[in-house]
Amino acid sequence: MNFGAAVVGKVATRAVPDDDRSDKILVGLLDERSTDESRGFRGVITTSRAQDNAAMIDTLALPIVHSVREVDHFRDGDIVVMQPKSGFVRTLHRPDSPHNSLFMTERCNSNCLMCSQPPKDKDDAEQFTDINLELIRLMPSTVNFLTITGGEPTLLRNRLFRILRALRETLPNTDVHMLTNGRLFAWPTFTRDFVDAIHPRLVLGIPLYSDSSTSHDYIVQAKQAFDQTVVGLHQLARHNVPVEIRVVLHRLSIPRLPQLAEYIYRNFPFVVHVALMGLEPTGYTPRNKEILWIDPVEYQDKLEDAVEILATRGMNVSIYNSQLCLLRPSLWKFARKSISDWKNIYLQECQECKVLEQCGGLFQSAEKMHSPHIRAFHDRTSA
């Protein structure tokens, strides 16, 4: 590699006028381009080999990742990052996808048994912050929706606030959803600093897995996590920060799900949404399958009770990541197609299903870990 810091830019696969190259990364064959056509970009990603174009590379003096196997998946306008040392190229943003995110850190102060993105204890905050700030600068103002995720974004503290302020200035009309365990909001000073930086269209997604502190702390593998999240939720309410509560459905959270629903209503009636989410069989989940897995057909009673409690009380409730054939028909109207496009699949038996269009399907990772009761509906009325 000929560069020391990450390079973030917009993909350009076609010819670009001279004065419009400075935020773009040229993608494609070098062999077929003249030096003039390749000058002035932020970087170059090419399938060509370096030794075949040594003179040109020298003249351009640009960060370059060469000998890449294929570049066909890059589209003009995609925002990518070229990583130093490794030479990895990662796509950060696709203008045409509804599932764009800002990945903040791999660190986390919890260690949930079913984490789909297991945390890593490394100091990556500065690196990700620099990348994200540049990403925000480059993103088109038309982006409708962004998720801030990790890891645990609040661990970044001031860096998170910088990101939020940048979003507020650059993309004030974008809906922003931040996934956080909410624990740090138990500290009033943190919450105040957060609120100072807050984006006008930000909603926080905060998990609560049980009304029992023991159960919740065990599931997230952190002592006092329940207390902190509960207090944090009230701190956020005090500042009118909109919050969604997220519950992952598995063998440990199901037994007290109706009690949790009632608990949420009595203690957090202000939450804008409650998402009851099917398990994503990736990350830690396969490893903890023995203690987590429960066939959704076995928890329909509990799920129906919980949804009834919340809906009757006027709470906005949805079911995520569930397949219609496993859901009791009374619950269908609460089911959402929630799985991000790039990891959403349907099984072989789904292909002839008459309600496939309405169904959210499965996670790609569920191909090997799913209910044996998945089946096709052969006519709409049987559904």
Place this chain on the structure above:
Amino acid sequence: MARSFYSIESYGGKPESYNLLPFRFLALSDRREVLVNDVGDYLIAERGTARALSQRTLDTGSDLYQTLKAKQFLYDADSAPLLDILATKYRTKKSFLKGFTKLHIFVVTLRCDHSCHYCQVSRQSADRSKYDMTLSTARRSLAMMMRSPSKAVTLEFQGGEPLLAFDRIKEIVPRAKELAATMGKDLDIVVVTNLANATDDMLRYFRDEHIKISTSLDGPAFIHNANRPRPGNNSYELTIQNIQRARDILGVNQVAALMTTTRLSLDYPVEIIDEYVRLNFRSIFLRPISPYGFAVKSRHRTGYEMDRFLGFYQRGLDYILTLNKQGVDLQEVYAKIILTKILTPYSTGYVDLQSPAGAGVSVLVYNYDGDVYASDEARMLAEMHDTTFRLGNVHRDSHHAVFTGDAFRSLLAASCNETLPGCAECAFQPYCGADPVFHHATQGDVFGHRPTSAFCYKNMEIIKYLFGLIGRGDRDIDRILFAWIRNQSINDMGDRVTTCG
């Protein structure tokens, strides 16, 4: 680099001891009791649960233990007692106190065209000078009303029959609006009228000024006319025509009706409710008459024992639920108020069932003669020559003097059921209220004697009855009760509410 996982025992689960948080309890039946904490969280459980809880014999590994902990009846070493959460919930339950006095009742005249048996105050008189509020008194009253710290205030015109003093109302309204705007207050205006004298001009005025109407309808003609004599004995016919006319001009939602239960009414809950349904009202308030004034004097005619009222009330409630199950929208207001206290984290704005009591704290009555009373009942007592709860006079006393005077202070001393004998330890205390004016009137003592209190008896029985409904675990009933609480149509509450009784 991968982290380890720890077993559930590392996070607690079966603590050796626990501490109690404040709660109260009451037997509901031979098998069940209800435990209620300070913020109204409740648990219907097997008899003996409160005993086991307090004697520390509860199995700390049980589901019941987790439930009691989640509902904040106890705490243990596994997690913080979360007192801030409890405090926030308590504040929410008492949020009706925010801003202090909100409801301001102006008795613009005592004159009335009706001569109802149970009416405490009205006068059959043409003498305007004697029984109408003067402009000067109205102005002083408005000035005192606007001294209320509350951001939102309601001005309610009462009587007598306030429309007999319509000209005065027309003088008061613009001035009230101007003052509210100056003081940055939100102002609601309501007129409580029998509508008998309502002209189209008056109704158009109310429409244009966004004034709501609250009228009286006691049931079908044979009840209403018997309860509300007037020349021509046509009160019912007039009321029905006028409700329709008022709805046409103001809009359906601007016209509400209240009923009063008399001895005659007690045998006809179904007929009364049917009348409300027939007239497309979405709510009915099955109200007992208050034991004041003329109502006390004429007990032989309209008074009745509380048991008979409770029988009437329960038959009425059951009938309403039957209608609800058929898809007919009708809520009973008193039950809805109590259910909101039991089933939700919120408070209600209903001034006659709260602690501290609403008298003075949430309501002030400005009488036609400038006297200020703590409540409508307080001024009715005054008409019976008992001026205990006259807090002052708008011409002589400042807002400050009214709320620091002996009358208000002695009232306030008996206003918190948290501290009243018989209430302090009652499981229903968070759902109930205090009524020092009532207890003074019926028992000669603002604190009152709970075992013989009709107020206590009525509320205990009604709340027990409602817990009976809640405790059925009947999904259809639950949906109906929340439809009332949320002012939703029964038919929008999901698919499964049965369509036959």
